[in-house]
Amino acid sequence: MQNEHTTIEFPPETLALVNRIIKRYPEGRQKSALLPLLHIAQSENKGWLSTEMMDYVAILLDIQPIEVYEVASFYSMFNLEPVGNCLIEVCQTGPCWLCGAEEILAHFEKRLGIKSGETTADGRFSLKTVECLAACGNAPVIQVGTDYHENLNIQKVDELLDTWQAENKNSHSNPYL
Amino acid sequence: MATKILLENIEAPGLATFDCYRKLGGYASVEKALKSLSPDSITQEVLKSGLRGRGGAGFPTGMKWNFIDKKSDKPHYFICNFDESEPGTFKDRHIGQLNPHQLIEGMILGSYALGARSAYIYIRGELFYVLNIIEKAIDEAYQKGFLGENIMGSGYSLDLYCQPGGGAYICGEETALIESLEGKRGNPRIKPPFPALVGLYNCPTVVNNVETIANLPWIINHGADAYAALGTLKSKGTKLISACGHINKPGIYEIELGLPVEEFIYSDEYCGGIRNGNQLKAVVAGGSSVPILPAELILKTAKGEPRLLSYESLEEGGFQTGTMLGSGGFIVMDHTACIVKNLLTFARFYHHESCGQCSPCREGTGWMEKILRRIEAGKGSMKEIDLLADIAKHIDGTTICPLGDAAAWPVSSAIRHFRSEFEEHIIQQKCPFTK
Ligand SMILES: Cc1cc2nc3c(=O)[nH]c(=O)nc-3n(C[C@H](O)[C@H](O)[C@H](O)COP(=O)(O)O)c2cc1C
Ligand code: FES
Numbered sequence: 261m262q263n264e265h266t267t268i269e270f271p272p273e274t275l276a277l278v279n280r281i282i283k284r285y286p287e288g289r290q291k292s293a294l295l296p297l298l299h300i301a302q303s304e305n306k307g308w309l310s311t312e313m314m315d316y317v318a319i320l321l322d323i324q325p326i327e328v329y330e331v332a333s334f335y336s337m338f339n340l341e342p343v344g345n346c347l348i349e350v351c352q353t354g355p356c357w358l359c360g361a362e363e364i365l366a367h368f369e370k371r372l373g374i375k376s377g378e379t380t381a382d383g384r385f386s387l388k389t390v391e392c393l394a395a396c397g398n399a400p401v402i403q404v405g406t407d408y409h410e411n412l413n414i415q416k417v418d419e420l421l422d423t424w425q426a427e428n429k430n431s432h433s434n435p436y437l
Numbered sequence: 438m439a440t441k442i443l444l445e446n447i448e449a450p451g452l453a454t455f456d457c458y459r460k461l462g463g464y465a466s467v468e469k470a471l472k473s474l475s476p477d478s479i480t481q482e483v484l485k486s487g488l489r490g491r492g493g494a495g496f497p498t499g500m501k502w503n504f505i506d507k508k509s510d511k512p513h514y515f516i517c518n519f520d521e522s523e524p525g526t527f528k529d530r531h532i533g534q535l536n537p538h539q540l541i542e543g544m545i546l547g548s549y550a551l552g553a554r555s556a557y558i559y560i561r562g563e564l565f566y567v568l569n570i571i572e573k574a575i576d577e578a579y580q581k582g583f584l585g586e587n588i589m590g591s592g593y594s595l596d597l598y599c600q601p602g603g604g605a606y607i608c609g610e611e612t613a614l615i616e617s618l619e620g621k622r623g624n625p626r627i628k629p630p631f632p633a634l635v636g637l638y639n640c641p642t643v644v645n646n647v648e649t650i651a652n653l654p655w656i657i658n659h660g661a662d663a664y665a666a667l668g669t670l671k672s673k674g675t676k677l678i679s680a681c682g683h684i685n686k687p688g689i690y691e692i693e694l695g696l697p698v699e700e701f702i703y704s705d706e707y708c709g710g711i712r713n714g715n716q717l718k719a720v721v722a723g724g725s726s727v728p729i730l731p732a733e734l735i736l737k738t739a740k741g742e743p744r745l746l747s748y749e750s751l752e753e754g755g756f757q758t759g760t761m762l763g764s765g766g767f768i769v770m771d772h773t774a775c776i777v778k779n780l781l782t783f784a785r786f787y788h789h790e791s792c793g794q795c796s797p798c799r800e801g802t803g804w805m806e807k808i809l810r811r812i813e814a815g816k817g818s819m820k821e822i823d824l825l826a827d828i829a830k831h832i833d834g835t836t837i838c839p840l841g842d843a844a845a846w847p848v849s850s851a852i853r854h855f856r857s858e859f860e861e862h863i864i865q866q867k868c869p870f871t872k
Binding site (some may be wrong): 398403 | 569601679
């Protein structure tokens, strides 16, 4: 798959994965691979989908760029603006709220000095509220990359943040690999 | 000992591996089916078992399979709905991460019965780590000859794939799921035609929930009669209840349908009672979409009979005094919980998740969130309680898919049963539960 319009090119290992995924659907239905590809594309682009990256995905799937934009903007896991190296997603729906999610969010905001929806000035952390993550029995819950962190309390949040700060956490690895 | 179909071996170390699962009797139903049962006889068995869909709507599974267009020469598809996005519901994740082979075994049975050569497990994108566990199990099943070409020399071939979602509750609705699997926005389709006639790639398609599918191996192994012997008249078998909120032991419990709600909440075998010895105030029994009930109505029906965990008992009294089993997401609130604030989180959820196709849902969910935000902050007026109820009434039943209803029911039921709590917010001009 040669691309003429962009300078983006996935590494060979990623392209091999993309080709394996496209084969899962019947002939002519390669557009079905769009969501898997957007997850991969986002991970290859520091956690967000630039227009250039979405155009590249359109080329890979032989569809119009608009078909990619309209899908990317529909689903909440796709970020259309840059995000920090480590994106922290805090569940805020009823069951998590009943078990103290607001305190957890407030503590993240205090420690990082940002509000939900913002990124720290050094670009290392972003904070985002999300809806029910299907882990309500272990509320409060957050997600970072593909990892769930459950049964949170203030002390655990401090431990997690200390670790991530020390290791310069990056949450945007390819979810398939 | 109560019969367990879904959690029988859930604590066995290494259950997610083929070898462990196989040693515990796994894939026996596939051997039995491919050697000695016709696709139709499997459908008949599932129909006779009385199994009802566990995704929320409770539609009889065998009946749904019978709608499939058998005369169509197009390919047939079987899809597993692993979107698990209804707040309060966290049971499918449990199966997927700990017992993926039971799901795969069920997928093979369903696909064989429906004549599908390709099947997909559509799993919400947030659960990518579970997708990876399932893909690993699928790889093993291929290696061992339970998937792929000519399974066990039967002549039947099946390919099974996982597909991630992108973060959208609406993609749990089966036609939105199909759109999403085609690489589109998750906009529900107008029904009819139903997916059994026009589904994935316009081909005959059945979509079933993870838990529904995970029941199939047991039904084929033990027979429909054994399954139908469990549960109540209209609610056969067992059900996973995911219990959360203000209880001592949140978690996933497999109950035989018909268990008294009181026993479920207070027995140490299940929820273990209300945390800190607090009082039970309210329960949302079947995921955020079903009507909330106050303590007295969840423990007993309006007629004074014990309320049971079954489709018919939870529905007893209709929406005036009853609710629904839904997905089995059981959210418990004690006397310290603010009903209005909890409802506000639900309203925000539905507003965020509305796909935007239908005006009553797109606009109405936004208004409901806005009004609830005002009331919760102590800035509402008495008139707004009626306005809220009115908006909910006008969303209910006026949309392409039931997301609108799902957004309306929590609001109308909270006003019906807890009106005084809304009024307290307005009189005190603040949330009475904040110190
Ligand atoms: C807004 C909405 C969300 C839904 N979410 C889910 C879900 O997350 N998982 C699920 O299995 N069914 C969900 N459903 C129900 C599906 O539309 C469908 O009824 C179900 O997949 C059928 O499978 P079953 O008969 O095995 O339950 C949802 C329905 C609606 C209207
Ligand atoms: S409400 Fe947070 S995981 Fe369900």
